[in-house]
Amino acid sequence: MYAIQAQDVSKTYKNGVRALDHVSLNVRKGEIFSLLGQNGAGKSTLIRILTTYLKPDLGLVQILGKNLSMKAARIRPKIACVGQQTSIDTYLSLEENMMFQSRLYRIPKTQAKLRMEKLIQDFGLQSYRKYPVSSYSGGIKRRLDIALNMMSAPEILFLDEPTVGMDIQSRMAMWDMLKKIRNDFGTTIFLTTHYLEEADILSNTVCIMKDGKEVTQGTPEELRSFIRQDALRILFPTKAEAEKQMVFLQSVFPASQMTVRNTDIMMNTEDVRSDLERTAGFLLEAHIPFYGIQIVQPTLEDVFLRLTKKKEMGEEK
Amino acid sequence: MSTATIFYRNVKWRFHNAFTIVITILQPLLWLVLYSTVAEGTMAGTGIENYTAFIFPGLIVLVSFSASSSNGIMNYLMKADGSFYRVLIAPVRRSSIVLGQLLEAVCCTFVEVGIMTVISLLFFVNVLPNFPSLLLMVLLVALTAFFMAGISYSVSLVLPNEVLYETVMNAIVLPIFFLSSALFPADGLQGILKTIIYLNPFTHVINALRSVIFYGTIDFRTVAPVAVLFLLLGVGSFSWALYCLKKETRL
Numbered sequence A: 001m002y003a004i005q006a007q008d009v010s011k012t013y014k015n016g017v018r019a020l021d022h023v024s025l026n027v028r029k030g031e032i033f034s035l036l037g038q039n040g041a042g043k044s045t046l047i048r049i050l051t052t053y054l055k056p057d058l059g060l061v062q063i064l065g066k067n068l069s070m071k072a073a074r075i076r077p078k079i080a081c082v083g084q085q086t087s088i089d090t091y092l093s094l095e096e097n098m099m100f101q102s103r104l105y106r107i108p109k110t111q112a113k114l115r116m117e118k119l120i121q122d123f124g125l126q127s128y129r130k131y132p133v134s135s136y137s138g139g140i141k142r143r144l145d146i147a148l149n150m151m152s153a154p155e156i157l158f159l160d161e162p163t164v165g166m167d168i169q170s171r172m173a174m175w176d177m178l179k180k181i182r183n184d185f186g187t188t189i190f191l192t193t194h195y196l197e198e199a200d201i202l203s204n205t206v207c208i209m210k211d212g213k214e215v216t217q218g219t220p221e222e223l224r225s226f227i228r229q230d231a232l233r234i235l236f237p238t239k240a241e242a243e244k245q246m247v248f249l250q251s252v253f254p255a256s257q258m259t260v261r262n263t264d265i266m267m268n269t270e271d272v273r274s275d276l277e278r279t280a281g282f283l284l285e286a287h288i289p290f291y292g293i294q295i296v297q298p299t300l301e302d303v304f305l306r307l308t309k310k311k312e313m314g315e316e317k
Numbered sequence B: 001m002s003t004a005t006i007f008y009r010n011v012k013w014r015f016h017n018a019f020t021i022v023i024t025i026l027q028p029l030l031w032l033v034l035y036s037t038v039a040e041g042t043m044a045g046t047g048i049e050n051y052t053a054f055i056f057p058g059l060i061v062l063v064s065f066s067a068s069s070s071n072g073i074m075n076y077l078m079k080a081d082g083s084f085y086r087v088l089i090a091p092v093r094r095s096s097i098v099l100g101q102l103l104e105a106v107c108c109t110f111v112e113v114g115i116m117t118v119i120s121l122l123f124f125v126n127v128l129p130n131f132p133s134l135l136l137m138v139l140l141v142a143l144t145a146f147f148m149a150g151i152s153y154s155v156s157l158v159l160p161n162e163v164l165y166e167t168v169m170n171a172i173v174l175p176i177f178f179l180s181s182a183l184f185p186a187d188g189l190q191g192i193l194k195t196i197i198y199l200n201p202f203t204h205v206i207n208a209l210r211s212v213i214f215y216g217t218i219d220f221r222t223v224a225p226v227a228v229l230f231l232l233l234g235v236g237s238f239s240w241a242l243y244c245l246k247k248e249t250r251l
Helices: A043-050 A072-078 A094-104 A109-122 A138-149 A168-185 A196-202 A220-226 A239-252 A272-285 A300-316 B002-016 B019-046 B051-081 B084-088 B094-122 B131-158 B162-178 B191-199 B201-213 B220-248
Strands: A002-012 A018-028 A032-037 A058-063 A079-082 A156-160 A188-193 A205-210 A213-218 A231-235 A257-261 A264-268 A292-296
Touching: A002 A043, A002 A188, A018 A032, A018 A043, A018 A058, A018 A188, A018 A205, A032 A043, A032 A168, A032 A196, A043 A058, A043 A156, A043 A188, A072 A079, A079 A138, A094 A109, A094 A138, A094 B002, A094 B084, A109 A138, A138 A156, A138 A168, A168 A188, A168 A196, A188 A196, A196 A300, A205 A220, A205 A300, A213 A220, A213 A300, A220 A300, A231 A239, A231 A272, A239 A257, A239 A264, A239 A272, A257 A300, A272 A292, B002 B051, B002 B094, B019 B051, B019 B094, B051 B084, B051 B094, B051 B131, B051 B162, B051 B201, B094 B131, B094 B220, B131 B162, B131 B201, B131 B220, B201 B220
Parallel strands: A018 A213, A032 A188, A032 A205, A079 A156, A156 A188
Antiparallel strands: A002 A018, A002 A058, A205 A213, A231 A264, A231 A292, A257 A264
16 A cells, blocks of 8 residues: 555746656655655655645645545645754744644644653653753754654654754664654655665665656665676775776776775676776786775665666766 | 634744834834824924824824734744744645734734833823724724735745845835825825825725724714725735735745
């Protein structure tokens, strides 16, 4: 059973920017679905459409089996969205913020109070109750934002780049929180991110987007299997050296696809063993200074780079 | 239900930012306390016995302008770091959102008019002659504030930022205020200026308030058309605000 089904969704803004171009995706109930893409890929536009804020120009969207264009009012009680910016009202107290949300969703007061207490407990907000919301750190504000969006017990929780700008500890705490929401509350989570690691760790399904189009969709394992062959990683002292040598290596191995990542060259090969020997031999013979060479398994980042690059090349043709 | 929720949230914002009440009432108070005292001597020749009471209706309108403008600014702040987007995707009717927003401006206007009334009493100016007059005054003030709040909320939804909003609101409010009978009687005027002043709907609400407050007379033939006019204008500004809010989701 799908929580979200989108078919050929397109959206062009009045200024002519085509944000979405025939995007199709399916989100199963109870899963964490990550929409992965660079800035400007169309992630936020898609989330705004799925949360009934924007209307698509074309395409069919079904949320929990209901047509989004025709039944938006019936979909709204079942969804909630945590935007890129926190949406808490800083002039209201923590409890007032949560009760305001419950009144928007017409939750009976007694039930709302019980739910609020549980969420405050579950999200570790007890010690912040007595402090003004405006004094909270960014991470706590974000936590409260998610907690108050859970007040309506949504069947689908949308999160638009929930960990952007967070330090690694806060991000890890957020990942635990999202897993808890999925496991304990059974909520379907639809999140956008441009952190590959986040999508890899959290998601049941990942959809990669580029320039308003979906490039591929699958489990992180399925996506990794798109690149069946292993890759060679050649380690250089500096990024500049890696970039310089990539031009040289590309002329020697024109069939191999190469990218520079930090101070390394990632080289995709058809036959990793023979290419390892050939490359190492060539580097040594040409006296090119390198720290090492190794065979590596593809990561989600490799998949992302490969697929988005492939799409660019396809467009150029 | 939802209207009350939005209204309550906005009232909380207003009291949290109580300085907005002080700032918006400051200018009308200066007019009431300083200008009326200074101009009283000059205006004595026109037959106006109590100039402070004479300009009080105009200052009520000025207060409603200020409170409504401030309500529009609140909208920008909520868009920037508040619950604007969250409310729009909640199961709340757009009309309830608009109504809750406008009613807060009406409420704020009443608070400020109350403060001005108390201050005018300190100057021995009784602006509340009798209970029926008070009821009529409440009706006219509510209709005026509701209309103005609808205009300012719509403008805040149309214009992209606070700076443009403030500029446009000043360009609207000041000419409307000065080209009305707020500060002087319009009866003796001639030509184009008279036409402009009588085309200004606020001239009529000020005159109606003045007849109620200043003279203590309740002439329904004067008050009823003004109330109907502002009821229609209020419906119009509410509809415009509703249209603008719905348009927010049709980018």
